[in-house]
Amino acid sequence: DTGVSQDPRHKITKRGQNVTFRCDPISEHNRLYWYRQTLGQGPEFLTYFQNEAQLEKSRLLSDRFSAERPKGSFSTLEIQRTEQGDSAMYLCASSLTGPRGGGTEAFFGQGTRLTVV
Amino acid sequence: KNEVEQSPQNLTAQEGEFITINCSYSVGISALHWLQQHPGGGIVSLFMLSSGKKKHGRLIATINIQEKHSSLHITASHPRDSAVYICAVKGGSNYKLTFGKGTLLTVNP
Numbered sequence: 001d002t003g004v005s006q007d008p009r010h011k012i013t014k015r016g017q018n019v020t021f022r023c024d025p026i027s028e029h030n031r032l033y034w035y036r037q038t039l040g041q042g043p044e045f046l047t048y049f050q051n052e053a054q055l056e057k058s059r060l061l062s063d064r065f066s067a068e069r070p071k072g073s074f075s076t077l078e079i080q081r082t083e084q085g086d087s088a089m090y091l092c093a094s095s096l097t098g099p100r101g102g103g104t105e106a107f108f109g110q111g112t113r114l115t116v117v
Numbered sequence: 118k119n120e121v122e123q124s125p126q127n128l129t130a131q132e133g134e135f136i137t138i139n140c141s142y143s144v145g146i147s148a149l150h151w152l153q154q155h156p157g158g159g160i161v162s163l164f165m166l167s168s169g170k171k172k173h174g175r176l177i178a179t180i181n182i183q184e185k186h187s188s189l190h191i192t193a194s195h196p197r198d199s200a201v202y203i204c205a206v207k208g209g210s211n212y213k214l215t216f217g218k219g220t221l222l223t224v225n226p
Contacts (some may be wrong), residue, residue: 006139031212033212033213033214035214035216037158040218041218041219042121042191042203042205042216042217042218042219043160043205043214043216044216045213045215047214048213055212056212081178089158091158091160093160097212103139105148105150105162105165106150106162107162108159108160108161108162108216109153109159110158110159111158111159111160113158
């Protein structure tokens with residue numbers, strides 16, 4: 001296991017289409033995070049999972065966005081009816097958190113760059 | 118006002134120069150991260166610190182909890198150091214990160 005991997009690396013889609021991204025975290029990591037980064041800005045938190053449970057969703061995550069982590073391993077982020085404003089880099093990160101809250105730093109994937117035309 | 122502010126936004130240096138990037142934050146934190154992002158998007162974690170100072174090769178990170186301020190230093194800078202450097206803090210909730218906008222560093226040969 002060489003780290004967090006994301007697929008695809010790039011996606012160009014027409015407005016109104018649905019897209020799905022995948023993130024494979026570091027295998028033993030129990031926490032998985034999705035962030036979105038627009039040009040010239042730092043990443044912004046979208047959602048996070050502890051194992052298979054989605055514990056928080058940002059208000060940035062509209063009803064068109066859904067994320068899953070069905071078996072507590074890989075995660076998918078789906079955007080329905082894409083809009084041009086969805087164009088961004090979508091970053092996934094994972095970390096290992098112990099029972100008392102301590103743990104490793106977050107490790108990031110290479111990101112999926114979405115362009116909605 | 119952003120919770121995490123970085124300065125400068127852009128920095129151009131000549132190879133060999135000593136670089137300092139600053140980060141100020143306004144919330145209580147459990148840890149602060151310095152991250153490096155190259156063109157193409159991938160983010161690499163450089164440091165995670167909650168007090169004092171850490172050093173890794175030519176990189177040094179310091180944090181002053183009382184002043185809510187951290188600095189990233191690069192000694193003997195090299196063109197391969199050119200990247201965006203991002204400061205991020207982990208708050209009391211202890212899971213999600215809040216990021217600064219990043220500092221674009223360009224080191225010319």
